[in-house]
Amino acid sequence: MFSPSLKKTGSSPVDSNKNTITIGMDIGGTNCDIGFVNQHGTCLQHLSLPTQNGTAFEGFRDAALRLIREQLRQLPTYQCVAMGIAAPGANSRNGRVSDPSNLGWPDVDLTEAFGRYLPFPIYVTNDANAAALGEKKYGAAKDMDNFVLLTLGTGLGAGIFVDGNLLLGRSGFGGELGHTRISDESRLCGCGQMGCLETYVSATGLRRTVMELIAKYGQSAGALAHLDFHQLSAERVGVAAADGDILALEAFEKTGAVLGKKMADWATVLDPEAFILFGGLTRAGEFLLDPVQRSFQKALSNFLRDPIPVVLSGVPHGEAAVLGACHISEFLHQIQEV
Template sequence: MDIALGIDIGGTNTKIGIVNREGEILQKTSLPTSSENLSHSFLNELQDEVDELLNSNDDLTLSGIGVGAPMANSRTGIVSNAANLNWEGKVNLREFLQKRYQVPVFINNDANLAAVGEKTYGAAVGMQDFIVITLGTGLGGGIISNGELVQGPDSLAGEIGHITVRENGRHCGCGRKGCLETYVSSSGIKRTVYKLIADRNDSDSLLAKVLFKDLTSEVIYNAAMKGDSIAKEAFKHTGEILGLQLANLVMFTSPRAIFLVGGVANAGDLLFEPAKKSMESHLLRSCQNTVKLLPSKLDDNNVPILGASALVWESVDHMIANSVDI
C-alpha cells in the first residue's frame, strides 16, 4: 500500500504518523523534541523511530515524507533559528531525511500544512482558492490561490499574525506592537478578558476568579456558556477584529472560503457569528456573501501530521496532473 510519512516537530514533542491516501493515520508514535546535540542525538532518535514504524509492516511503500516545523523554509528544506524549538543555527532536515530514505521530502510551517491538509483530506477538497487561519497561541495563515500554496521566495508568506491592526497597540512577542495575534489567538482573547475586567471594574465575572496564567480559550468558552458577560464580550470583540481582517484578506486573494482552525475557533458560533458579521460589513459589495467562513473537518490533534503527509500526495498528484496534460 502507498503511504506517506507525516512528521510534526513541535516545541515539546515530535509526532510521526503513517498516513494513507484517504488521510487515515495507520500508525502513530512520538518522541521528545530535543535541542541538545541536535544532529547526533535528536536526528538519530527521529530516524530510529521512523525506521521502527516503517519496518512494522512489510506491505508499505513509502511515497514520500512531509515535515512540519516552525521557521521551516519549504524551498531550501532548512529550519533556521527556530526559537520555539531552541534550535540554534540551521538544520537541513530535508537533506538528512532524503539521504536516509531516498524518497521526496517536503517541509513547511504549521499554517501551510493545515491548508494543504484541508485541501487533501478535509473541508476544502476540490477548492482552488481558500485561506486557513490557525488560531493557537499565535495566529497563522495558509493561503491557497489557484490551487497553489502562496509561499513567497523565502517561504515567509502567510505570516498574517503579524499584520499591524492597531498602531501602538498591544506588545507582541515579535518585538513590535499591535499585531493581529495579540488580539486574535488564545493568548489574545485572554488579554482581552483582563482588559474588559479592568475597563468594567468587574470583580463578579467568573473570569475575575481565574489567574492570568490559568486562562485558556476553553476556560473562557465555558464561562461564556454559563452566561458570563465578560466571556461573551471577549469572544464578540475577538470575532469583530478578526472579521475586519478577514475582509481585508479577501481583497488580496479573493478566496471562496476561509477556514478557522484550532484553539479559539473551537468556540464555534461564539467566534464565528461576530466574525462573519464583521467580515461581511467590511467587504466590498461585489464580494459580499461570496466567501464562506467555515470550521475545519480535520481532527485538531492530527492536523500537523495530516498536513505533512498531504504535502506528499499533493506533489504526487501534481506530477500525475502534469504528465496527463502532455
C-alpha cells in the same frame, strides 16, 4: 512564474512490486506526531514522541529516526516515497526552521538533518500550510482552488491556496497573516512589531484582552477577575462565556470583530471561496464565530456580493498536520513545475 528551487533531498527508485506510503511528521511544542499514510490517505500507523524534554535537536532526530526505521521494518510490503515535515516557523524554500524558540533548538536545516539518513525525499513546510494541505486533500476545501485556512492557537497562522497552488512567496514566508497589523501603538508582538493581528486573535491574544477588561472593570469584572494571566486559558474563557459571563462574552466579541474585519480586507486581495477556521480557539464555537461573521459581512466590499462562507475545519485536529505533511511533496511539486 519565478520559482526558486525548493529544498528537498534525493530518492531511491520505486519498487513496482510494493505499495507506496508517505510519512507525515508534525513537530509541535510538546509532541511530534508521525503518521505512515498509504496512497488512499489511510494512516496505517501513528506514532508520537516528546519534543519538550530538554533534549538537543540531535537527540530528538535520533529518536525520530529510530521510530521511523522500526516502523518501516514492520511494513515490509510498502516502500516509503517521501516524508513531509510540518513545524512552526518552518520554511519550504530552504527546508529550515529559522526560529524554533519554543522547542529550544537552534536554527535547524530539517531537510538535511533527516535527508542525510533516509533514502527518500524530505519536504518541509510550516504547520499552518500543512493544515491547509490536509484541508485541501481531505477536508472542507476538497473541491476548492482558492481558500484561506486560519489556525487559531497560541498564535495565528495561515495557509493560503490561490488558483489551486499553495502560496509560498519569494522566500517562503508568504501568507503570514498573523503579522498583518491592526494598530501601530498597542500590543508588542513576538515578531518585533507592534499591533500584529495575532496579539489580539489567538489564545494568547484573547487572554490579553481578558486581562485588559479585568483592569477596566475592576471589582465588577466577575468570575475571571481572580485569575492571573498564567491561570487564564482560552478554554476557561470559553467555559465562562458558556456560563453567561459578560466579560468573557465581551472578550470573544472583540476578538471576533477584529478578525472579521481583517478577513474582509484579505477577501478583497484573494477573492477566496471560503475562510476555514482551525485550532484550539475555535472550540469556543458560536462565541467566536458569531462576532467573526457579523464583522466580516459588515466590512466586506459591495462588489464581493456572492457569500464567502466562514466554516470550521473538516479534518480532525489531531490528524490535520500529519495528513497535510504527507502531501507537501504533491503540492510543492506542482509549484516547482510551474
